Structure formats: structure tokens, C-alpha cells
Amino acid sequence: xxxxxxxxxxxxxxxxxxLTVTCSQNMNHEYMSWYRQDPGLGLRQIYYSMNxxxxxxxxxxxxxxxxxxxxxxxxxxxxxxxxxxxxxxxCASTGTSTKQYFGPGTRLTVT
Amino acid sequence: QKEVEQNSGxxxxxxxxxxxxxxxxxxxGSQSFFWYRQYSGKSPELIMSxxxxxxxxxxxxxxxxxxxxxxxxxxxxxxxxxDSATYLCAVNVNAGNNRKLIWGLGTSLxxxx
Numbered sequence: 001x002x003x004x005x006x007x008x009x010x011x012x013x014x015x016x017x018x019l020t021v022t023c024s025q026n027m028n029h030e031y032m033s034w035y036r037q038d039p040g041l042g043l044r045q046i047y048y049s050m051n052x053x054x055x056x057x058x059x060x061x062x063x064x065x066x067x068x069x070x071x072x073x074x075x076x077x078x079x080x081x082x083x084x085x086x087x088x089x090x091c092a093s094t095g096t097s098t099k100q101y102f103g104p105g106t107r108l109t110v111t
Numbered sequence: 112q113k114e115v116e117q118n119s120g121x122x123x124x125x126x127x128x129x130x131x132x133x134x135x136x137x138x139x140g141s142q143s144f145f146w147y148r149q150y151s152g153k154s155p156e157l158i159m160s161x162x163x164x165x166x167x168x169x170x171x172x173x174x175x176x177x178x179x180x181x182x183x184x185x186x187x188x189x190x191x192x193x194d195s196a197t198y199l200c201a202v203n204v205n206a207g208n209n210r211k212l213i214w215g216l217g218t219s220l221x222x223x224x
Contacts, residue, residue: 042199042214042216099160107152
């Protein structure tokens, strides 16, 4: 089954404790991206990747890092999380069209 | 600033009625238009894509695109309570290598039994 997976689905952590949210897709898509979704602000792109070892900033990259060492994986790293990064996070992948397929989401709470 | 605008709703329709959702966008260069459905706390799910002017039908869903007016709409026929969700309009923008979509904030639809 074609899918995008994310882990963990739910995470509660404390300010400053480094965390990684994993994302994996099995569709051989080159393009992947990370979004955060907040009430009243909608979906905002954090980072995107055109292919292995090619990543770039989206609209709200501050406080986040990504890597793309393999085509299928695109982890999101928060090196020093802060409460304003409490949000619902989605990973998405895109094939040859611009249709984006989303993972199930990760609800992050930073206290 | 490239934008996609939607009426936030809530749009309330009785079961069996037609629900009409609207979206306007600012980037005249946009070529791809999408409607996603999102249930509360869940991920967006693609339900329709449209690339050329006119109507595109898929089951109970019809997407309509008018590039001259920069307007895209979604009609849901024979609305069901399970259609109650937030509907997101997304439009591609030219952003170099970024296959970027700009998202509306969504229209909340409630279908009443």
C-alpha cells in the first residue's frame, strides 16, 4: 500500500530537549516536505527536499532542521524545542505531479 | 504575497443537498488546483485535482475552475453526514524548484441528518 508514515504520532516534551520526528514514504517520490498546522494559520511549509541531499527552507524554518540521506526518509529535527513549536506536524511527499500525499500527522506539545 | 482565500464557514447543509465550496487565488501563473478534505485531527486527504478551465466530475464531487476569474469551486452532491469536515483549497505557485502549494484556511462543512 502506498503511504507516508510518521513517528511518533503524539509527543509531549520539555523545552530544550532535542527530538526527531521521522517520516518515510514508499512511493519512490523525489519531493518531500514538512508542514505545521496551527488554528487560524493553516498549513505552513517548514522545509522541503527536491531529492537526496537537496533540502531548502520553506516559509517557517526557524527552529527546525531536516536531512535527506535516503530517498524514502525525511526526518524533522527540533534541536531545542520551545513552546511556540507546539503544533500538529505533517510530512508530505509528491511524485511527478504536484499532488501531495500526507502522513498521519504528529501532535507535538512542548512544555 | 500569494494567497488562497476561502470562506471559513461553517457551511451547514441538510443531508441530500448540494454543498458548494468556493476558493479564490491571487497567482495568475498557477496551473494546478486541489481540494483536500480534512477531518478534525487527521491529515488532509486529496479528493479532487483540476488543471484546466471547466468542470471535472468524480462521483458526487465536481470541481470547477475559472482561471480568468481566479476562482475554483467544489460541489458535493447528495451530501452525507460523513462529508462533514474541513475542505482545504490548495494552489501551486511558481517558486523555483519548490513544488509549492499555497493553502487556504479551509471551509468547515456540516451536513445535518
